[in-house]
Amino acid sequence: MKISIIKIGGNVIDFPEKLDEFLSLFAKFPGHKILVHGGGIMASRFGESLGVMPEMVDGRRITDQETLDVVTMVYAGLINKNIVAKLQALKVNAIGMCGADGNIIRSIKRPVKGIDYGFVGDIQEVNTKLIDHLLSGDLLPVVNAITHDAKGQLLNTNADSIASALATSLAKEHQVNLYFCFNKSGVLIDEKNENSIIPLINEDIYAELRRENVIHSGMIPKLDNAFEALEKGVNHVWIGKAENLYLAAKGKLSGTTIERSRYDLY
Numbered sequence: 310m311k312i313s314i315i316k317i318g319g320n321v322i323d324f325p326e327k328l329d330e331f332l333s334l335f336a337k338f339p340g341h342k343i344l345v346h347g348g349g350i351m352a353s354r355f356g357e358s359l360g361v362m363p364e365m366v367d368g369r370r371i372t373d374q375e376t377l378d379v380v381t382m383v384y385a386g387l388i389n390k391n392i393v394a395k396l397q398a399l400k401v402n403a404i405g406m407c408g409a410d411g412n413i414i415r416s417i418k419r420p421v422k423g424i425d426y427g428f429v430g431d432i433q434e435v436n437t438k439l440i441d442h443l444l445s446g447d448l449l450p451v452v453n454a455i456t457h458d459a460k461g462q463l464l465n466t467n468a469d470s471i472a473s474a475l476a477t478s479l480a481k482e483h484q485v486n487l488y489f490c491f492n493k494s495g496v497l498i499d500e501k502n503e504n505s506i507i508p509l510i511n512e513d514i515y516a517e518l519r520r521e522n523v524i525h526s527g528m529i530p531k532l533d534n535a536f537e538a539l540e541k542g543v544n545h546v547w548i549g550k551a552e553n554l555y556l557a558a559k560g561k562l563s564g565t566t567i568e569r570s571r572y573d574l575y
C-alpha cells in the first residue's frame with residue numbers, strides 16, 4: 310500500500326479559514342492517508358482561561374496533571390472532533406483517535422533527566438495491524454497528540470514524533486511518504502522572507518544551518534524526526550506550507566524536501 314502521513318501544525322489549526330482551506334485540499338489528496346495534529350496554541354489559550362498557565366522548556370510543554378487534562382480536552386476532544394466532522398462534511402470517512410483508541414500508540418512516561426516534563430510520553434509501539442485494517446476499509450485515521458502507557462495513564466506526546474513514528478512503523482511493510490505542513494513556505498534561510506525556501510536539506514546542510522542558527526526552536530525536532538524517518542525506511546519527507554500540500558503530492562517543488570544522500574546545494 311502507498312500511505313501518506315500528513316502532520317498539520319498548530320498555527321494552521323488555530324485559524325478556522327486556514328483549517329477549512331487545508332482540509333478541502335487534504336480531502337482531495339490522493340491515496341491512503343493519515344492526518345496527525347497537536348494544537349499547542351489552542352491548548353495554551355484554553356488552559357489560560359481555566360487558570361492553567363503554559364510552561365515551556367525548549368519549545369516543549371511541561372505537562373502536570375492539570376495541563377494533561379487541558380491538552381486531552383483540547384487535542385483529543387475539541388480539535389480532533391472538529392476536524393473529523395469537517396472531513397465527514399467533505400465526504401471523507403474520517404475516524405478520530407488518540408493513542409489509547411485501539412491501542413494505536415503506546416508510549417512510556419519520559420524519565421526525569423534534569424528536567425521533569427511530567428506526563429509526557431515517548432513512543433514505544435505503533436499498532437500497525439489496526440491501521441492497516443482501517444486504511445484497507447477506506448477509513449481515514451485522524452490521530453492526535455495524546456498517547457497512553459497501557460496501564461491507564463494518558464500521556465502528552467509531540468505530534469511531529471507521532472507522525473514520524475507512524476511513518477517509520479508503517480514503512481516496514483508499505484511505501485510511506487511523510488509531509489509536515491505548517492504556516493511557512495518551507496525551511497527558510499530568512500524566516501521573515503517566505504521566498505527564501507531551502508529546497509533540499511541533507512545531513513551536511515542541516516549541520517551547517519544549525520551551526521549558523523538558521524534552524525532553531527520547533528524546526529530542530531521536526532528535522533530530527535525527518536532524518537530518523539528516512540533512516541528507518543520512509544520514502545520521502547517534505548516540509549512546507551499547508552496550502553502547498555497538493556502541489557507537493559504532484560511532485561512540484563514548493564517547499565523543502567529532506568534527503569539522506571549527499572547533495573551540493575551551493
Ligand SMILES: Nc1ncnc2c1ncn2[C@@H]1O[C@H](COP(=O)(O)OP(=O)(O)OP(=O)(O)O)[C@@H](O)[C@H]1O
Pocket residue numbers: 317318319320321346347348349350468469490491492493495496497498500523524525526527528529531
Ligand atoms: N529556518 C527556519 N525556517 C522556518 N521555520 C523555522 C526555521 N527555524 C525555526 N523555525 C521555527 O519552527 C517553527 C515550526 O515548528 P513548530 O513545531 O513550532 O510548528 P508546528 O508544526 O506548527 O507545531 P505544533 O504542531 O506544535 O503546533 C516555526 O514557527 C518557526 O518559528
